[in-house]
Amino acid sequence: MKDYDPSTIEAKWQRRWEEAKAFETDLKKAKDPYYVLVMFPYPSGDKLHVGHWYNFAPADSYARFMRMHGNDVLEPMGFDAFGLPAENYAIKSGIHPDTSTRSNVQTMVKQLRRMGCMYDWSKMVNTSSPEYYRWTQWLFLQMYKHKLAYKKEASVNFCPQCQTVLANEQAQDGKCERCGTPITQKSLAQWFWKITQYAQRLLDGLEDLDWPDKTKLMQKNWIGRSEGINFRERVKDLDIEFEVYDSIPQTFLAQTFTVIAPEHPLVPKLVAGTSYEKPVMEFVERIRRKKLADKFKIEEEAEGIFTGRYVDNPFGTGDLPIWVCSYVLADYGTGIVNCSAHDERDFAFAKKYNIPLKVVLLPKDHALAEKVKNLEVFYREPDGIIQTPGAAFGMTWEQSRKRVIDYIEMKGFGTTRVHYRLRDWLISRQRYWGAPIPIVYDPEGNPHPVPEKHLPWLLPEDVEFKPTGKSPLTYSKEFIKRTENLFGKGWTPEFDTMDTFVCSSFYYLMYLSSEGFGMQAPHFSETGEGKGERNHLIDPHVERTWMPVSMYIGGPEHACMHLIYARFVMMALKDAGIVSHEEPFQRLVHQGLITNKGAKMSKSKGNVVSPDALVERHGSDAFRMYLMFMGPFTDGGDWSDTGIKGIDRFVQRIFRILPEKMNKKCEQSSALRSGLHRTIKKVTEDIAALRFNTAISALMELLNSMERETAIPLETALTYVKLLAPLAPHIAEELWEMLGGKGFVIDQKWPTFDPAFIKTDTLTIAVQVNGKVRGEIEIPADASKEDVLKAAKDQPNVRKFLEGHALKKEIYVAGKLVSLVV
């Protein structure tokens, strides 16, 4: 028997699959659509690494498993090709991002093909191709049309390294999501998408999604729904009213001052024409400058200045001085907050500026209570006791909440309101390698959408890549000339491009779009270009049948970025009547992260592991099975190739034992039959739950027992090959052919098990005495409880431990064990 030689056999089956167009899915004819999607990769110069394999290969095994269950499976692949790395590479090397991206895509497609996954390459997408970003721009126009896109000046996150603004979601831990540089705050006019309008729907929708609880919780926290009171208040001596948001209204009688954000438009009005105007406006300007100069760090100590104005406090607890204060957020709540002794920051701020405080909550502990009363220590605990006279007196902080809210509403001081932490999505980027925002400005500076007939609104070529804080597109003469030619003299284009997360917020629809109505037949090209022109984003029939994505697999790092943007865009498209579903991804699974020496693989750390050499030596099947066998798919782990040998041996043994032991005439032994059905059950359940590691170990166990048989019937061998097919597709096809199977094994029906065959005639029961295992007994499967207990007590070693003791209790767990207590 020859050894299994992956290089020839894998190439052979990849060719056969392709010739038969085995993995091209007819979207319109599908009866049982099942959409398996992995988060599409960035076409980086690092090429395909072990992490991609760890993600893609199990996803493919699952897709194959679903196909063998009779589903019409779509498993597409594409590239999230816009973005900073290609542009940074261009700055360094002078090579145009389009050139390097095309070449990277070509290399990666080649590598991906060698994996032998069921990718339907006819549907490939590349977000940087004009055929694709035409739709990214179309999406922008839809958002603009439905008043979900707007431009405003706001304090935004800015990365001094990348020289661009970033969305809230991309400022992680105060650092740039891409390069790790500390983020600064800057006030700039930028384009936003109104994701906040969907806050409640994004929250409610989570309920019915089959997603990891952790991810749902992260989105929930990110949306940050908070219920509280909006107080209506008046400025004393001025005809100005405003609202103040308070999510913990229990303190309202303790409030002694009010703070307002420096950027708040009310600030100038408060101080206009008074002696406070000059110092206050200087203070505001100083904070603004700090933000402009990238020097404003949020963790710095709070600063503030008195405005000379007071709130005409309706509660009758005295007027509240109004302070401008650096720690107040302009875009959360109303930008104005009432302060009390029972908030830690307010407490510190008041002490710093000698603002009077009032205590309304005391701990039960007397010594501590004295300190709290004397304002020596800050205090706020759920079990603190309310001291203010009235309905809430004597209640705990926690209990009093509802009572206080009812009282406030009854008195008409304010009304309950809901606020969200979620901010609008900042989509402008001052970078080159992205989809240009399809907006032009008239000579007065008013924005106008670029008409759809001019899409794609092409990304100009004649630019300067160097990041200067100015959008690279401003250097393009062609871009400016193009705008003036089309719209008239003095018109200028928007120079910013869109966040790449816009491109990826709807790509799952683009995979489905290549066969829609009114579109030319698609054709595949190495770069993913060449999709025909069409008038609709997606065929409604195809969208109805194929959405939402049945199984979506990707990293957990996207929980509050891509995964929330995509949901928002889908909802907006639904409201615009473009799609019928509200949620894009029904089931979501996060693969684990593969690290190297404990660190995330990255080019800068130089610890990226290339799979190419291992695939060359052991084959795609062995390598993917090794990755799946390492541990649970959702766990990941530190990279090591020790142990791939075990899978290599397994593969070679399958290839040897199956043909060697197969005997068409032999009978199936009852032990083998039982083992086979047990394995079918285990493998079926495990793959369905993405527990590939235990599915593989079950197949190893069955192989071990088959090896002990003198011969195995053909049917058993064929069933084994089918069970193997999702996990090791090439070997399975080869064996299927060798054993005389018809067609592709991937087109066979998945085996089913018969519970009757799993049962065995005798069972082994453990016998415990006082909780310790003292022996084992063999019993017939249908033995009665009495017989089992009798046999247990007769077991010689058990008897030894029972002698001389009175039996207190006897427990029989059917089919498992007997527990005796003396």
Next chain:
RNA sequence: GCCGGAGUGGCGGAAUUGGUAGACGCGCACGACUCAAAAUCGUGUGCCGCAAGGCGUUGAGGGUUCGAUUCCCUCCUCCGGCACCA
């Protein structure tokens, strides 16, 4: 600080409506084959014991139970997320 998750042999890991902890694999040791090595195959692999058998054990400590990796409490360590959101 707040919210999650996880700690099992030399290693990756298996087993949870509470029921024989360590499946499967790696590594290691010994043996077979070989002039030899690699590959392959066999046996063993928590501790004591030739064995029968005994003892121990799932981060630490306590609790519930006939029985706890699994449930409860306290603590330790690690990982992930959020963090001037009033």
